[in-house]
Amino acid sequence: MVKVNGELVEEAGKSVAAYLAEAGYDSRAVAVEYNEVILPKADYEKTILVDEDVVEIVCFMGGGR
């Protein structure tokens, strides 16, 4: 199982690019942290998810105080 944004999913074996596309993320608007390290967009294709990976997928939203 891979943990994506805090939820366990059965996505091991897929590339990050494939996962983002299949799950419906807009890959231009997100940044990905892979096991606590920033994953450059150029590495989305060649990075294959394996069990116990922890992935954060984030975007900008309105914010201030």
Next chain:
Amino acid sequence: MKEQQEDVLELGGHTFHSRFILGSGKYSLALIEAAVRDAGAEIVTCAVRRANTKEHENILDYIPKGVTLLPNTSGARTADEAVRIAHLARELGCGDFVKIEIMRDTKYLLPDNEATIRATETLAKEGFVVLPYMYPDLNVARDLVNAGAAAVMPLAAPIGSNKGLVTKEFIQILIDEIDAPIIVDAGIGSPAQACEAMQMGAAAIMANTALATAGDLPLMASAFKDAIAAGRKAYRAGLGRVLTRGAAASDPLTGFLRD
């Protein structure tokens, strides 16, 4: 006169003519464009959050070109989390500005000054333009500047409270003693309060809730813009003195009708 025309705010080597930093939280994306326009803002803050696959509205589509995005690290509870969020923000591709916000409690949302110093040091070394949100403490402000902060952002009152310059005396100390822009952040609830902070010598004002909870957001943005500009002019002009007692006429006192 030339110098007066070039009254600019410099942050990390970037030059701004507006002294109003606008938040983009707590109101609809559709209002952002009008808010930025009517505020005359050149810097807009935003947050970094987990993406979901259901909404595809991108805040970046609503922010006018030429506006500098200032991502904050809200949600960070430690220096390490703030650094991670800053890295993610930079990867999202909107420059090197970051506003550090580190809070350990969700009731009062007070900044963790000590963790903020550590995160500032790390991120400034990495080349970020670091703007730390902090509780107004002179020693901490000095440490933040020494750690590489491009400005210091003391809170005026608890976040979102609209209570105004509750920490006024301590912000004044920072303005007087710190050789970096002091940007008053959090708690400013009205244009009058923003104007007062600018008259004190604040370099800029950050506001969000005051606008988001106003009856007419773009109109309030415009009111803040005018108040901040007026306060800045008053600061640069130098306020007239206040008498401790008595009166001083500015008119001739000769009772000429009786002569």
